[in-house]
Each structure stands twice: as structure tokens, then as C-alpha cells.
Amino acid sequence: MDKRIAGLSAAVAHALLRAASPLLGTLLLFAQTNPDTVKLTMAPVQGNVYVLMGDGGNITVQTGKDGVMLVDTGFAPLAPKAMAEIRKLSDGPIRWIVNTHVHTDHTGGNAEMAKLGMTGESIGPPRIVAQSNVLNRMTTADPGQPKIPEAAWPNDEYFLPSKDFFFNGEAVVVYHVPAAHTDGDSLVFFRRSDVLSTGDVFTPGSYPIIDLARGGSVQGEIDALNRIIDITVPAKYQEGGTMVIPGHGRLCDEADVVEYRNMLTVIRDRFRDMIHKGMTLEQIKATKPTLDYDTQYGATTGFWTTDMFLDAVYKSLSEKK
Amino acid sequence: MVSLPVFAQVDFTGEWAPLYHEDGPERLPGPELGDYTELPINAAARMAGDTYDADRISVVPEYQCRPHGGDYSMRGLGNLRVWRDIDQASEKLIAFHTHMLAWDSERTIWMDGRPHPPDYAPHTWQGFSTGVWDGNMLTITTTHLKTNYMRRNGIPRSDKAVFTEHWTRHGDYLTVVTVIEDPVYLTEPLVRSDNWYVDPGQNIGIFGCEYAPEVPRPEGTVPNHLVGQNPFLHEFANWYGLPYEATRGGAETLYPEYQKKIANEYHPPDHCERYCKCTSLFDCNVTSK
Numbered sequence: 237m238d239k240r241i242a243g244l245s246a247a248v249a250h251a252l253l254r255a256a257s258p259l260l261g262t263l264l265l266f267a268q269t270n271p272d273t274v275k276l277t278m279a280p281v282q283g284n285v286y287v288l289m290g291d292g293g294n295i296t297v298q299t300g301k302d303g304v305m306l307v308d309t310g311f312a313p314l315a316p317k318a319m320a321e322i323r324k325l326s327d328g329p330i331r332w333i334v335n336t337h338v339h340t341d342h343t344g345g346n347a348e349m350a351k352l353g354m355t356g357e358s359i360g361p362p363r364i365v366a367q368s369n370v371l372n373r374m375t376t377a378d379p380g381q382p383k384i385p386e387a388a389w390p391n392d393e394y395f396l397p398s399k400d401f402f403f404n405g406e407a408v409v410v411y412h413v414p415a416a417h418t419d420g421d422s423l424v425f426f427r428r429s430d431v432l433s434t435g436d437v438f439t440p441g442s443y444p445i446i447d448l449a450r451g452g453s454v455q456g457e458i459d460a461l462n463r464i465i466d467i468t469v470p471a472k473y474q475e476g477g478t479m480v481i482p483g484h485g486r487l488c489d490e491a492d493v494v495e496y497r498n499m500l501t502v503i504r505d506r507f508r509d510m511i512h513k514g515m516t517l518e519q520i521k522a523t524k525p526t527l528d529y530d531t532q533y534g535a536t537t538g539f540w541t542t543d544m545f546l547d548a549v550y551k552s553l554s555e556k557k
Numbered sequence: 558m559v560s561l562p563v564f565a566q567v568d569f570t571g572e573w574a575p576l577y578h579e580d581g582p583e584r585l586p587g588p589e590l591g592d593y594t595e596l597p598i599n600a601a602a603r604m605a606g607d608t609y610d611a612d613r614i615s616v617v618p619e620y621q622c623r624p625h626g627g628d629y630s631m632r633g634l635g636n637l638r639v640w641r642d643i644d645q646a647s648e649k650l651i652a653f654h655t656h657m658l659a660w661d662s663e664r665t666i667w668m669d670g671r672p673h674p675p676d677y678a679p680h681t682w683q684g685f686s687t688g689v690w691d692g693n694m695l696t697i698t699t700t701h702l703k704t705n706y707m708r709r710n711g712i713p714r715s716d717k718a719v720f721t722e723h724w725t726r727h728g729d730y731l732t733v734v735t736v737i738e739d740p741v742y743l744t745e746p747l748v749r750s751d752n753w754y755v756d757p758g759q760n761i762g763i764f765g766c767e768y769a770p771e772v773p774r775p776e777g778t779v780p781n782h783l784v785g786q787n788p789f790l791h792e793f794a795n796w797y798g799l800p801y802e803a804t805r806g807g808a809e810t811l812y813p814e815y816q817k818k819i820a821n822e823y824h825p826p827d828h829c830e831r832y833c834k835c836t837s838l839f840d841c842n843v844t845s846k
Contacts, residue, residue: 277675277677279675279677279678287677289677458777459777462776462777465619470619472661473622473623473624473660473661473662473682473766474619474622474623474624474682474768475624475681475682475703476679476681479679485677486676486677486678486679486680487677487678487679488679488680489679490619491619491623491682491703492680492703492704492716494617494619494620495704497777497779498613498617498779501777501778501779501781502608502779502781505779505781505783506783506784509783523784525784527600527601527604528601528602528604528605528608529601529605530601531599531601531715531740531741531742532601532704532715532717532741
């Protein structure tokens with residue numbers, strides 16, 4: 237069990253973690269899961285790119301003659317199991333890891349995957365790329381939380397709007413989308429394979445998780461979704477073309493992102509109108525402002541409920557600019 | 558005893574032209590805003606329809622060439638071509654294929670017993686279809702549909718929906734009973750039927766579509782009516798003399814008992830100015846008010 241929650245009953249720990257940050261709740265939920273029972277599935281996406289799906293965030297895997305590149309590394313306890321799946325695709329060394337954001341369901345496996353990914357061909361540990369805010373947050377532990385080991389830190393952070401490199405015969409472009417899910421979100425575009433890995437900026441199975449405590453915002457999230465739509469190009473009649481790997485959930489393309497963007501934009505418009513009229517959060521909630529989307533994206537249990545989403549939207553849009 | 562492979566009991570291949578009946582107004586000029594009749598929708602779908610702004614199909618570029626879903630194709634401009642794949646070695650039917658006029662939509666109906674894809678597989682406009690024979694009736698199950706419309710006035714159909722069809726051929730006529738089950742937006746299955754007739758001379762042309770900005774607008778604009786501020790919702794009820802509640806959809810409104818319930822509130826206009834007698838593409842005359 238994760239030491240951060242040891243000594244607490246699950247219910248109390250869950251409540252505390254949720255109060256501190258909804259996203260930390262995922263740690264607890266996962267800590268109650270036996271990694272041995274977790275099923276991981278590797279699915280081909282397009283070109284050189286695959287996705288490893290299971291508990292925790294999706295892991296994007298790109299392979300070729302130069303070795304292996306990962307986008308995110310999942311939960312730490314799953315790293316050996318994830319690595320076994322990756323080894324079915326390639327014996328090459330892991331040379332690049334990109335973290336789409338700071339949360340541990342996407343960065344938890346950094347250190348272990350870097351270690352397991354070393355082979356005789358390795359020229360050192362992999363480069364771990366992330367937007368500089370990810371490094372800042374990983375090197376500064378949250379109050380009461382243990383320090384994250386240095387081996388897990390990004391060692392190739394960037395602070396400009398984008399970073400690019402060439403690997404396995406294709407250009408890889410990493411775009412920073414500010415103040416969206418967090419303040420350190422990256423989109424990773426595999427230009428030849430025509431695949432975009434989005435991290436938790438896009439989670440089609442739930443309302444977007446706006447981590448206000450870590451610099452997220454509703455407008456930044458909408459801007460990021462519009463950026464995804466800018467980057468992606470559909471094939472005939474708005475289908476296929478650039479494939480999109482979300483932070484969690486099934487494979488998608490631009491049309492799926494459009495539906496998601498539309499949802500959040502409509503909800504923003506409603507909240508803005510009601511906030512402008514001076515309505516309180518409770519008054520807004522009483523109108524059931526997301527009733528039309530709740531059956532698709534909402535949840536009454538789990539670590540990101542509809543109620544938490546509404547709180548985040550209200551707080552984000554109420555903040556003085 | 559000699560075992561024989563299961564052959565297709567009925568051949569659906571060929572060119573089929575759609576027949577329009579009471580569904581003409583919805584399929585040809587398109588549904589009226591606020592017309593949710595015949596739909597067993599829940600409150601979520603109703604709110605989606607109420608806040609939908611039809612400008613969206615123009616202002617959102619990605620909607621300009623968005624095709625019908627595999628389910629709605631059967632209700633659209635439904636000129637239909639059907640062909641099939643036969644495995645030459647075994648003479649077994651492998652698949653039917655359909656081509657629809659609207660957006661050149663094509664789908665494959667697998668008849669070889671293959672399973673549907675896993676949950677994580679991408680969803681498509683036409684979905685993933687498999688078929689089985691039930692006597693002379695072909696029953697098709699489609700999953701993995703993308704989110705789309707159940708009616709083109711903002712009533713959505715989710716990507717969790719399962720679409721079932723029952724194809725029956727009567728000589729030169731084809732009847733397809735369709736069933737949409739959608740846990741997100743329906744409280745009961747939506748059951749409808751459509752008819753086609755054989756049209757050997759039919760020549761389906763290229764549909765073609767290229768999206769382009771049509772009006773200046775800030776990037777990311779998504780037209781929508783704020784809750785309670787859509788001025789068009791009562792038009793349909795007023796034009797046809799229906800009580801407003803009867804236009805709001807819901808399972809109750811589908812059953813004959815509901816006609817009795819609203820009998821005293823239904824006041825059809827003396828002179829119909831909308832699609833009261835619309836049965837084909839050419840007689841859907843509208844007199845502007």
C-alpha cells in the first residue's frame with residue numbers, strides 16, 4: 237500500500253486525499269488494487285505507434301530501429317508488467333519518455349521503466365521530457381508527501397511553447413498547452429505515424445478533470461481541446477486520419493474530440509451566464525446545468541464526480557482575471 | 558448424412574430506392590426544431606435538443622461534412638446499393654456491403670461469425686456490423702458507433718448505443734425494422750421501419766463534401782441556446798396544433814393511450830402550412846408564414 241495513505245482507513249484516506257486533490261484519489265484507488273490482477277492490453281494504433289491500456293493512464297509506445305519511446309509510464313507498481321508487454325514489441329532500449337503531466341498515474345513508472353528499459357545498446361538512461369512545471373512540481377513534494385525520487389524526475393524539461401526531436405524515422409513534436417488539466421500539460425504528436433497522444437487533457441469517458449490546485453483551468457482546457465482539433469486532420473468525411481490517444485479510455489479521432497470540446501464549451505457558456513447574473517454555486521447546481529451531459533460523462537462515485545467537476549468549473553470561471 | 562454450409566436465404570444485392578411515408582418530413586426537408594415526437598428520450602436528450610442551435614452545422618467546421626451515423630443512414634437520403642462477398646472455395650457468404658447516397662457512406666456487415674471489436678477500439682460513423690439469419694430475415698447488430706444525432710434537430714445518440722436491424726425482402730420490396738438502444742439518451746428502445754423498392758436503373762452519384770469556414774467567428778465557437786432561452790421550441794406545436802407537451806417526446810407519448818390523453822388538446826389547423834402531406838422529395842411544399 238502506498239505509504240502516503242498507510243495508517244488511515246480507506247474511507248478516511250480517500251476523503252482526505254480527495255480534499256487535498258481529487259487526482260490523488262486515484263493513488264488510493266489503485267493502492268487497493270492488486271497489480272497481479274490488472275489486465276494490460278497492447279493495441280496497435282497507426283504507423284509505429286501502439287497504446288498500452290489498463291488501470292492507470294494510457295501508455296503510448298513508439299518502436300523502431302532506434303529503440304523505444306514512451307508517452308507516460310503509468311502507475312509505479314505496474315511497471316514490470318507494462319515492460320513485459322512492451323518487450324513483446326521490441327527488445328530495443330527505451331531512449332525517450334515524455335510525461336504529459338505530473339500525476340502519478342502517468343509518471344509513477346518513470347524510474348522503474350527507465351531502469352527496466354536499459355539494454356546493452358543503451359547509452360545511458362532515457363531522456364525524460366516534460367514541460368518545466370512538471371519538473372518543478374515533482375521536485376517540490378506536496379505538504380506531507382514524500383519526495384519523489386530523482387530518478388523519476390524529467391531530465392529534459394522544456395519551457396518554450398514546443399519541443400521537437402526525431403526518433404525511429406519520424407518527427408516527434410511536443411506542444412505545451414497551458415493551464416488546462418494542469419499547468420504542465422503536453423500533447424505529443426507523432427508526425428509520420430499521424431498519431432497524437434493527449435494525456436488527460438482529453439478523457440472521453442468522463443468530464444474533464446480540472447486540477448485547479450496544480451494550475452488547471454476551464455478556459456485552458458477548452459483552448460487545449462481546440463489545439464488538438466487544430467493539429468488533427470481527419471480523412472474522408474471527418475473520420476480517421478490523425479488518431480488520438482486520450483489520457484484514459486478508448487482510441488479516438490478528431491470527431492470524438494470535437495464532441496468533447498463542444499460539451500465543455502457549452503457548459504462554460506452556461507456557467508459564465510449564470511455567474512454573470514450573480515448566481516452562487518449552489519443556485520447554479522440547483523438548475524442542473526449539465527443534465528444533458530451527465531448520462532454520458534457524469535459520475536456519482538469514484539475520484540472525479542459530477543459534483544467535483546461543477547465545483548471546479550465554477551471556481552475556475554469565477555476567479556478574478 | 559451430408560452437412561451443408563449455411564447459405565444466404567435471401568439475396569439483398571442490387572440497387573434500392575427509398576420509399577417515404579410518414580417519415581418523409583424528417584428524412585427529406587429535415588425535422589422541425591423542437592419536434593421530439595415518436596422518440597422515447599430521457600430528460601438529458603430533451604435538454605440537448607432544447608439547447609441546440611442549428612447554426613452549429615455551419616459554424617463548427619468539423620460538422621459541415623459529418624455524415625449520418627450508420628443508424629441514421631437508414632433514415633436519410635437512403636438510395637441504397639447492396640453487394641456481397643462470397644468465399645469462392647467454400648461458397649460461403651462472408652459479408653454484405655452497403656453504400657448510401659448521403660456522404661457516400663459504406664459499411665460492411667460481416668456474416669462470417671467474427672466477434673465485435675473490444676471496448677477500446679475506435680468508433681466510426683457506420684460502426685461495426687455483424688449479421689445472422691433468422692429464417693429469411695437478416696438480423697444485423699451494430700456497435701462502435703460514434704456519437705451522432707438521433708434526430709437532426711439536436712437530439713443526440715450516444716457512442717454507447719447498440720443498433721439492431723431486421724431486413725426482410727418481399728419480392729421487389731425491402732423492409733428494414735430498426736431498433737436503437739441507447740442507455741445514455743433513451744428510456745426504451747426506439748423502434749422504426751423503412752421501406753425500399755428495387756430500382757435497377759438507379760445510378761448513385763458522388764456525394765462530395767469539403768468543409769470550409771462559412772462565416773467569420775472566433776475559433777472554437779459552438780453555437781448553443783442557453784437553458785430556457787431557445788425561442789423556437791414552440792413553433793412545431795403551434796404550426797400543427799399540438800399541445801406542447803406532446804411534442805416533447807418520451808416513452809409515454811409513443812403509445813396509443815397517449816392519443817386519448819391529448820385528444821381534447823389537439824386542434825389541427827384549418828389550413829396546413831407545413832409538411833402535412835409530405836410523402837416524397839417533390840411534394841414537401843412549405844408556405845412561409
